């Protein structure tokens with residue numbers, strides 16, 4: 001996401017970043033390039049003007065300041081402005097004092113509403129809440145079934161009934177109350193474009209349920225049109241916040257960078273993939289850092305904490321340090337890392353990773369192959385690969401659907417890695433070492 005915008009901004013800033021003296025010409029050139037980058041990313045013109053004006057002021061200050069790194073100050077100003085238009089603070093759901101807190105999700109068809117409802121439910125469940133989903137999108141065929149399936153995957157019950165949207169919603173809320181669920185998420189129907197029928201239906205549901213919070217689900221790929229959609233829904237629903245979806249795609253950034261400033265509604269959550277877990281609170285500061293190529297280590301750490309088993313990770317590190325890391329450990333660690341999602345996504349959050357590497361298609365198939373090979377070994381083989389003879393190798397290859405050559409290559413790589421670790425002085429534990437000496 002935001003790759004092109006990020007590259008363009010970095011390009012504009014790289015010329016002045018390390019400069020110890022800034023001239024007016026440097027600043028003018030950088031500002032013009034920043035404007036072009038933002039406009040190309042489909043950012044609202046008002047927002048583009050605002051950003052370039054403020055960065056311009058900061059640049060004048062930087063030129064006059066005795067600081068040794070005026071270029072760096074301009075970079076910082078751009079970073080600050082991005083955070084500002086993205087929304088400064090992270091949105092927090094204000095839960096009602098008397099549960100259940102009712103959340104209504106509205107948006108155009110295909111914006112990702114139904115998936116967002118289930119993703120939000122999972123997120124809230126993981127935070128210790130007891131959410132309840134209501135399938136009130138009776139217009140799109142399959143929407144109810146889709147929510148039921150997703151709800152099951154998320155471990156969250158779904159209420160549905162083939163009546164009218166308003167009735168499903170009211171009955172669902174009553175049922176949530178009866179079951180003492182503390183958050184209700186209502187999925188509503190969308191249309192391909194804003195029309196009266198859609199607006200009336202969603203307003204009726206709102207009137208009937210008195211939802212505490214109204215979220216608009218917006219596909220980030222629609223760019224600045226997001227602003228038009230948000231305005232229309234805001235007029236009828238008095239929106240609380242926006243959920244941006246499909247940020248994993250090639251969204252140019254226009255939606256994210258325009259909606260808060262122009263419509264005045266914060267971005268509450270970001271959906272960044274098709275899986276239920278690909279959904280996170282929207283952090284303006286982290287997003288700004290990501291756009292400027294500064295990485296997003298905090299999100300990475302959080303994702304690791306959510307998915308990784310700390311004990312397993314620590315055990316792996318200890319065994320690596322003491323030279324006891326075998327294929328059994330390797331398999332365990334590999335599975336941990338893979339739980340964090342596609343490696344490409346993981347890499348993209350690290351600062352300083354060269355673009356070529358980030359853009360490179362990591363062969364997930366190759367990684368699956370490695371996992372298959374190691375999984376096809378017996379525990380004894382994983383603990384002590386040297387027992388793998390020709391016949392064992394043939395069995396592993398056929399068990400993992402690979403060739404003997406591929407098995408051999410993996411074993412060799414593993415041996416090389418262990419050798420390298422030993423050479424780095426992390427090798428055998430001290431007890432063995434002292435015995436070896438004597």
Ligand code: GDP
Pocket residue numbers: 107108109110111112113114115116140143190245246247248249271272273274
């Ligand atoms: P609705 O009509 O608004 O309920 O839209 P859906 O929830 O059915 O989503 C439409 C399509 O977009 C589905 O194929 C989803 O899998 C997909 N989708 C939703 N959110 C995301 C996302 O964040 N990233 C990607 N890549 N796809 C998404």
